[in-house]
Amino acid sequence: MPSGGQLCMSPDKNVSTAGLTEENIAIGDVFRLGSAVLEVSQGRQPCWRLNERFGRKMMARHVQSTGRTGWYYRVLQPGTVEIGDGLMRIERLTPDWTIARIWRCFYIDTLNRDELAGIAGLARLAAGWRAYAANRLASSRIEDWTRRLDGQETI
Numbered sequence: 001m002p003s004g005g006q007l008c009m010s011p012d013k014n015v016s017t018a019g020l021t022e023e024n025i026a027i028g029d030v031f032r033l034g035s036a037v038l039e040v041s042q043g044r045q046p047c048w049r050l051n052e053r054f055g056r057k058m059m060a061r062h063v064q065s066t067g068r069t070g071w072y073y074r075v076l077q078p079g080t081v082e083i084g085d086g087l088m089r090i091e092r093l094t095p096d097w098t099i100a101r102i103w104r105c106f107y108i109d110t111l112n113r114d115e116l117a118g119i120a121g122l123a124r125l126a127a128g129w130r131a132y133a134a135n136r137l138a139s140s141r142i143e144d145w146t147r148r149l150d151g152q153e154t155i
Helices: 051-054 060-066 100-109 113-120 125-138 146-148
Strands: 030-033 036-043 071-077 087-091
Touching: 036 100, 036 125, 051 146, 060 146, 100 113, 100 125, 113 125
Parallel strands: none
Antiparallel strands: 030 036, 030 087, 036 071
16 A cells, blocks of 8 residues: 555455445445545446356356345546545435346346336446346347356357
8 A cells, every 4th residue: 555544446446335235325326435526337247257256156146146236336536545534425316226226127027118218218327237228128038147147158
């Protein structure tokens, strides 16, 4: 760690928090962390790399089934984060669109057309996830998750 107690984070680092869950985090929530400003952009989708990391063949599937997958932030304003800086929500743009709600649509109620249409039109959601919902809505088909979860080519 550099002198001065500053924590340097590259864009691919995880931020761990207490008290925030997929149930109370929504797409478009804006947070201040140190002098940086972050926005929740999408949930995470577990992949086969979890299986390898933990030495458990079904780990990614297990994590997906729990709904405790986490989320990604986009950086709205780069800044400096120091040890002890708290994560403070400063704006809620779409409070009804929690990570848990989207997870339920993608993995439980998978062909709920109203929910898929809402997700596809959710401006603050990452473009890839909007497209994911729009494609499912258009095709009325569930994707094959085998390659993402197991690391195998689909047959």
